[in-house]
Amino acid sequence: MKIAFKINGKSITKEVRPSLLLIDLIRDVLKLKGTKPGCLEGECGACTVIIDGYAINSCLYLAINVNGKEITTIEGLSGTKSPLHKTQEKMIEHGGVQCGFCTSGMIMTTKAFSDKCIAEGITPTRDEVKKSLEGNLCRCTGYVKIIDAAEAVYEN
């Protein structure tokens, strides 16, 4: 099937099998390796990307469903010219990264949630920030510093 979509600001048209998962389109076809395969069953959140403003597990999403949509992956947050996005800066500053395998997913979830909160003029409570990250597993950090980083995104 032919699909047309935007990824990290760039328009792309691709011929794909109907069974192709979005994570495989991103990693194997488009070679964007920053999106991580943690479980391929929607439990760990490592493969989180943003589609039209919503954080989704790319392992549970068929590639054909991105037709006409806009995807942002971790690579879309910083580039050769632009510096790191605030969510990324805060993650480093607060020590939220150890092995880093969950980090892309944590950042994409935080980005989607904070974009929504900021658009609505809301500063979420710490519990709300925690809740937003509940679908992302991490085995290294114990989450505290990741939550700290996600909260710090709202600082001016």
Next chain:
Amino acid sequence: MMKKELKVIGKSTKKLDGKARVSGQAVYGHDIELPNMLHGSILRTKYPCAEIISIDTSKAEVFEGVECVITANDIDVNNISYKRDHPILKKGTVNCNRDEIAAVAARNKEIADKAIQLIEVKYKVKDGIYDPFEALKDDAPRVNEFGKGAEKFGNKNIAESFHYEHGDLEGQKAKSKVIIKKSYELPRVTHACMATSNITADFNQLDGRLTLWSSTQVPFLYQRDIAHALKMAPSLIRVIQPIIGGGFGSKLDMHPFEPICALLSIKSGKPVQILFSREEEFILSPTRQPMVIELTTGADENGKFTFREVEIIKDNGAYTSWGATTPFVMMQTYSSLYQVPACKFDSHAIYTNNPFAGSFRGYGNPQATFSIETNIDLMAEELGMDKGEIRLINANYKGEITGQGLIYKTCGAIPALETVIRKSGFDQIVNEPKTGRYLRGIGLGSMLHVGGGAKIYRSDGCGTILKLDDYGYLTIVTGSNEIGQGSETVLAMIAIEELGIPMDKIKVINTDTDVKPWDVGVHASRTSFVAGNSLLGAIKLLKEKLNSKASELLDIETENWDYMDGKMYFGEFEINLDKVAREIHFGPPHELCTVSYFYEPPSSFQDKEYKGDVSGNYAFASQAIEVEVDTVTGNINVLSVHVSQDVGRVLNPIGLQGQMEGGVATGAGYALTEEMIYEKGMLKNPSFHGYKLLTTTDMPPVHFYPIETYDEAGPYGSKGAGEAPLIPTAAAIANAVSNALGVRFYSLPITAEKVLKALSEKKNELKLERVYFKMSVET
């Protein structure tokens, strides 16, 4: 040791490669793609215990896209594992649900997975033996044909045994006012690294060299192990570590899939990659040792500990990994965590048809600590003593040489205990009345762990090569590995501190055995300690070169140069560091600013009785944990965790705090939610849905109070810190739950189901007591 004022050490420093890890640029094993690369898949046994009657690979071999198929009959290899009791591919018999029977390399993963299904294996299924106590019986079948239990330990199914003792056990028993004997059962849990296991192998048939992109934690031991397995010269094997997505001890052993991948590459002549699915990861990666601990402990009328007697039966599984040596650590905890005049320790690892256990952060210590700290609470209750007090009067102190011969040149055990007792409000919470639906409780747990490496292997050392280039940039080539714990950041901090070179001019190279000097690997909380000392040794050599050249250039006589902001200073004299490096290179003596150094810790090997000062220093810690138990649902909510740890000296506060929080999270999972459920050798919950890791909403705040004892063996006085925060967490949580409910738990995890069952039994007991009371009043 006096506290020296430092500029960078002790100040929170961002992770050296943080930008690569937050931007998706870091290359993990899953991200590697080589030209012409094939994908491998492994056929595993359908049954945990069976005879293999036949293996027919003919259909797989002709399947479109398959490049090669291997079985045990196609390969000439040695057994692997710590006891060399593990065939890489199995023939004859299979002994556990992980057993590898055949492997395929194909054009892509999908084809490889399909081809595996086309291999026909005929089995004669056997009953198998899944309980280590059953395996010890005379009429039990022999599980592992390579096991040497009959000759060495008097039972065919014993894989490994340890016996340790010190002091006059019977004399101390006689002195005891209280003796507590309890049996503890510890579950099988897994590392659940966020990145699944992976390997990429590339064998070059022209020069006979093998390159492995591997997530091993111990690249030089791994190189040797792969070489032994494949009957190759170790130096022909190059191990490159991509970014590693979690280790926690799981990558201490070399596992069959790694030489299998190499064999597929050797046979196909192309690079081959094997990536585990999450289900495979649950089934196939090693686990923490499940075990039954029978612990008897005593104390005199003043609460002073008298003796400990320990009998441990560990489920070794079908093969023997490094994990069988966890008693090295466990016996230290029994003999030396507190002052104990007499201790007797026996541990046996028993072959069963369960999956084999490996090493896991804490290395036997969480299990030992859970049993000890529960027994201490029970003794305190029996003696009517305060639970903090009984620990304090028995805690170890600076200057002690323990019964096992550990020498505590520094010891923060008492300050750590006092700190968590005070900061957590322990005295108040422990004694408050427990009423209502939600019951609050608090518990204590303390721990001892090696802090300066562990001299188990022939060398516990680490090498460093330094290169200061013509432009003043420093490359640190270290033998040690970064697995996310932040050791390379600490190394860069040390270089900044000593040489005044800014962070952006420092590179750390640590991923390639063809380049880096030898190191024994990431384990035993040793990396900052051993690699830090090695780096300091190398810096001293580099400074000797720079000092003498700078003095010569400025025509002054001194060796006391200060290094700051890329310059060298002596009084009113100053010179740029890069200029000195260039003068050494381009002027006489025409040398490069390159030095190398190897550091071997001052620890000693234990003797045959396991006595000796095995580590450069020792870490001590206590945790006080507050919980709230819902008596209706049985749910346990961890409210707060207070951690105090003797870290010698804080090197990177933000990194250290991260180790504390991460360790506590895994420890809390061990206490409350994590358990691999096996039925007759088969795993019933191989997914994150069935195996519960804590999530953001479960995680309590972690209050951390470092104790700085400035131990002279460690870099700037520091001690190893990585494993410690996990070790006493389950013990403290179990004691807290018991404080809340007035019921004891002797097995982990303490699930809601267990809580409700215990509460209902308690209720029934109370009812019975009332009946008896009524009867006795009436009669």
